[in-house]
Every structure is written in C-alpha cells, then in structure tokens.
Amino acid sequence: MNNKNRDLNSVYQRIWEAIVAHKLLPGTRLKEEELCETFGLSRGFVRKLLLQLSYHKLVNLVPNSGAFVAEPSPEEARDIFQARRLIEAELVRELASKCTLREKKLLQEHLEKEHQAMEQGDQSLRIRLSGEFHLLIGKLANKPVLTSFLHEIIPRSSLIVALYQQPNGVRKGHHHHAGPSCSEHNGLLEAIAGHHTERAVQLMIDHLNEIEAQLQLEPPAEEDVNLKHIFAEL
Numbered sequence: 432m433n434n435k436n437r438d439l440n441s442v443y444q445r446i447w448e449a450i451v452a453h454k455l456l457p458g459t460r461l462k463e464e465e466l467c468e469t470f471g472l473s474r475g476f477v478r479k480l481l482l483q484l485s486y487h488k489l490v491n492l493v494p495n496s497g498a499f500v501a502e503p504s505p506e507e508a509r510d511i512f513q514a515r516r517l518i519e520a521e522l523v524r525e526l527a528s529k530c531t532l533r534e535k536k537l538l539q540e541h542l543e544k545e546h547q548a549m550e551q552g553d554q555s556l557r558i559r560l561s562g563e564f565h566l567l568i569g570k571l572a573n574k575p576v577l578t579s580f581l582h583e584i585i586p587r588s589s590l591i592v593a594l595y596q597q598p599n600g601v602r603k604g605h606h607h608h609a610g611p612s613c614s615e616h617n618g619l620l621e622a623i624a625g626h627h628t629e630r631a632v633q634l635m636i637d638h639l640n641e642i643e644a645q646l647q648l649e650p651p652a653e654e655d656v657n658l659k660h661i662f663a664e665l
Contacts (some may be wrong), residue, residue, distance in 0.1 A: 442470050442480055450489060450500065450586050451562050452555035457502040457594045461490065487583055489590070501590055505648040508591040511584050512643040518577050518584075519565060519639065520632050525572040527623045527631040534571045535624040541567055542620060545613050562589060564616055568623075588642075595646040615641070 449455040466477045481498045484490035491499050503511070526534070541564055548557040562585045569578035615638045622631035 438472070439476070439480055439483070442472065443483060445470075446480075446484065447489070447586050448559055451589045452559040453589065453593045454555055455500050457500050457590050459500040461498040461500065463497070487586075489586055501587070502594060503587060503591050505595070507587075508595060508646065508648055509643075511587055511591060512639060514580070514584055515588065516636050516639050518580055519568070519635050522569045522572040522574055522577055522581070523619065523623065523631045523635045524628055525574055526568055527626055527628040530571075530623050530626060535620070537571065538564075538567065538620050538623065542613065542616055545616065549613055558589065558592075561616070562586075568619075591646065592642070595648055597645060597647045 446455065446461075455461075461481065463474055463477050463481075466472065466480070467474055470477075472480070481490055481492060485492045485498070488503075489501055491501050493499060541560065545557060545560045545564065548560055565585060566578070566581060569581045572578070615634070619631060619634050619638065621627075622634055
C-alpha cells in the first residue's frame with residue numbers, strides 16, 4: 432500500500448469513528464475546504480475521500496450543494512437491522528462453536544474497555560466500542576466476507592440510531608437506557624465462551640431487536656392541535 436492510500440484509509444477511519452461515536456450527526460455538511468485544512472490534504476484528495484464515503488452510503492453528494500453525512504430513511508433502517516440480524520447470527524454461531532481461551536480473553540478485554548467508558552460517562556467512546564465489539568466477533572469468527580458487510584453497515588446503524596432514537600432511548604411501555612447495554616454484551620460473551628451456540632444466536636438477535644425497538648421509525652400519530660391554547664401561552 433502506498434502512502435497516499437494509507438493516508439486515505441487513515442482519514443476515512445477517523446471520519447468513520449466520528450460517525451460511529453455520533454460526533455458527526457446525520458445531515459452534517461462536510462465542507463471540502465475544512466476537511467483540507469483539518470487533515471492537511473489537497474482538494475483532489477478530499478474529493479476522492481468523499482467519493483469513497485459516498486460509495487459506502489455514509490455520505491450523500493448533492494450537486495451544487497456539497498457533501499452531507501447521510502440521513503437513512505426508515506425503510507433503509509429496517510433493512511439494515513434485518514441484514515445485521517442475518518449476518519451477525521451466523522457470525523456468532525460460528526464463533527460460539529469454536530471459541531478458544533485466547534478469543535474469550537480478547538472479548539473480555541474489549542468489554543472491560545466498554546465498562547470503563549460507561550463508568551467514566553464517556554458516551555461517545557462507549558458507542559464506538561459497542562460497535563467494535565460486534566466487529567470483533569466477526570473478526571474472531573474468521574468469516575471475512577460477512578465481516579466486510581458488517582464493517583459497511585455498522586456505521587450506517589450508528590447514523591440510524593443518531594437520527595431515530597427516541598428521547599432517553601425509551602421504548603413505549605419500557606424503561607431502558609439509551610444505546611446497547613454492557614450487560615447484553617456480557618451475556619453474549621458467556622454464551623460464546625461456553626459454546627452455547629443457539630443461546631448465543633438468540634441473544635444476538637434479541638440484542639439487535641432491542642436496539643431497533645428504541646427507534647422511532649413510524650411517523651408520530653396525528654394529534655388535534657388547539658391553536659387558541661398554543662398562542663395563549665406565547
């Protein structure tokens with residue numbers, strides 16, 4: 432890999448991490464000039480970077496307007512989570528069937544970082560580490576094709592959560608902390624390390640279902656508006 436490609440991948444990774452950590456929210460404009468100054472890159476290099484981000488559906492390129500962090504539709508959100516359930520069920524099944532002590536230790540070390548981020552109140556880091564936990568499962572499962580798909584859709588999942596998560600991450604009729612919980616990842620680790628294949632698969636599906644359930648993908652129900660009441664308060 433030459434230096435230009437290495438630099439491109441490095442900057443791409445930093446933008447990817449900013450999206451996963453919800454530091455770049457859907458609809459944010461990515462100005463070419465600012466990117467050039469921030470990363471010390473030429474305009475041509477930045478345009479190549481934006482094209483790559485657009486190819487992976489993380490950025491929308493709007494003619495005569497510029498580049499914007501993508502805003503996935505509700506339909507795309509549902510498709511993304513369906514894809515994650517299919518892909519990650521197979522990855523966790525594979526890993527649970529053969530998990531070694533070394534692989535268990537790697538997962539444990541990663542979860543310790545998640546716990547530390549949670550205790551320190553670092554929400555952005557916790558969100559990023561949570562996504563990386565799922566990618567680590569894919570890496571250890573040694574299914575490179577499926578894991579490459581996961582690398583593409585996890586940042587898009589993060590965009591979806593940033594765009595559609597309900598206030599406080601609460602699902603109707605439930606009280607639940609925003610974002611995926613460390614306890615769910617702990618349960619996954621126990622099932623994987625114990626070679627409880629079907630339990631690991633079900634826990635992964637339940638985990639992804641719970642994240643999706645926290646999203647407001649349906650339009651809010653129309654309510655009667657009392658204009659007199661509204662303007663009386665102004």
